[in-house]
Amino acid sequence: MKTAHEQNWYVYLAECSDKSLYCGITANLIRRFQQHNGIRKGGAKYTQSRRPVTLLAYQGLMQKSQALKLEITIKNLPKNQKLAFLQNLHGVL
Numbered sequence: 001m002k003t004a005h006e007q008n009w010y011v012y013l014a015e016c017s018d019k020s021l022y023c024g025i026t027a028n029l030i031r032r033f034q035q036h037n038g039i040r041k042g043g044a045k046y047t048q049s050r051r052p053v054t055l056l057a058y059q060g061l062m063q064k065s066q067a068l069k070l071e072i073t074i075k076n077l078p079k080n081q082k083l084a085f086l087q088n089l090h091g092v093l
Contacts, residue, residue: 009067010060011074013086016050021082023074025067029058057086 007027014022014036024044026032035043036053047053059070074082 007064008061009064010058011062011067011070012058013056013074013082014047014053015056016047016053018050020050021056021079022047022050022053023071023082025064025071027064029055029060056083059086 009025009027010029011023011025012029012032014024014033016022022036022044024032031040032043033053033055034040036047037043037051038048062070074085077085
């Protein structure tokens with residue numbers, strides 16, 4: 001079994017039903033979006049009252065520390081820059 005630092009981690013940007021954006025990290029995108037949308041237990045408090053949550057873009061295959069750094073970078077950008085930043089990454093939907 002892989003440790004948290006050896007797994008492939010993803011940084012993702014989601015749009016909530018109120019058009020707000022949510023940025024997070026996960027080692028399993030499918031499970032995480034099931035949690036955000038109430039299909040599985042868990043998910044962020046922020047998204048619980050803003051369902052459905054739609055995946056806009058993601059960047060993956062990095063170590064957890066890299067994902068955390070990228071998440072912080074994205075969270076510090078204004079909304080319009082978050083979208084533009086992620087359009088330049090792989091995994092844009």
